[in-house]
Amino acid sequence: MLRNFTSALVATALLGTAATAQAAMPTDATLYKNPDCTCCDEYARLLEIRGIQVTIVDDANMAEIKQQARLPYGLGSCHTMKIGNYHVEGHVPYDAIAELFKQQPAIHGITLPGMPQGSPGMPGPQRSPFEIQQFTDQQAEPFMTL
Template identity: 60%
Template sequence: MTIVDDVELDDIKQQAGVPYGLGSCHTTEIGGYWIEGHVPMDAVTKLFEEQPDIDGSGLAGMPIGTPGMPGPQDEPYNVYAFSDQQDEPLMTLAL
């Protein structure tokens, strides 16, 4: 595993194709996909099961109850798919 902590995060997000305004505090590349933000494991699992032709998936903001955020889920999570700075809904994880 390689961890890079001295690169401009905006450059990484642009390279990943993250749409403007939907960036979060975490960006990682795994298995050929970019994961942006606090994406729940259910969404990551679905991404790798279905393997859509996209650059990655994300969850905007830092919703309560997502991985690394305290508290229980208090609203549906709207996970998006993205490619080339364009996004579309991927899935909603209900309460």
Template identity: 50%
Template sequence: MNRRLFCLATAATLAGLPLASRAETLHATLYKNPDCSCCEGYATYLRDNGFAVDVKPTNDLAQISLNAGIPENLQGCHTMFIDGYVVDGHVPIKTIRKLLTERPTIAGITLPAMPTGSPGMVGQKRGPFTIYAVAKDGTVPTVYATE
């Protein structure tokens, strides 16, 4: 096989691999309420999908979320910082990978509250999750993805 063909075949193979398989491990810092166990389940979910997660219990979670640009009415169960973005709540890995691949000029994304059946939460999923994009300039959040 010549060098050009080898390079093209390798590139095609890598394009089909998940983000975690193609790149070095992404490191995330997840802030959570000290008494919350579902956040640990979410951290495990992220680790199972190739992320290195440092969990930091805090009693200032609401303020951390606000400081990151997440409006109070859209805050999730925990706040995570990864590769220059904030990810609030039980956001599915597919949407996190979309964010990290597309690299939009936003502060981050959020899945408000604690939806049943979302990653780290118990129960059956009852419908699509709406994940919002949070702008850096404080403008009204918009829908980023529905899963």
């Protein structure tokens, strides 16, 4: 009897932790992009499949958006997304975004610079590991590799 009670407590604790981590992930985001960029639309569609409702803003002043995000020079991409209290620059895989909200570090955001082949929304196979950077006040350091 005690064993079943202990097992139930452990299971409840594990489920509670998973629910709390899941609750930290926002269900909506705003993606700023050039209206001619179709890979950004595909990226938004892939996030929506994962449960994030993405509002797309075309014709945004991208230089101003990137400056507001405090993105370091040279680490930009074709779009910038605001999700929760963070900025996500470029074709960052969902797993990196989930890890960002799991950790909730005191940073401005994460970026996958450029438009790497095989990244979410970009055609072709992945050719090399995705080196995702975290940034704060225009300074970057590694966040994770996928």
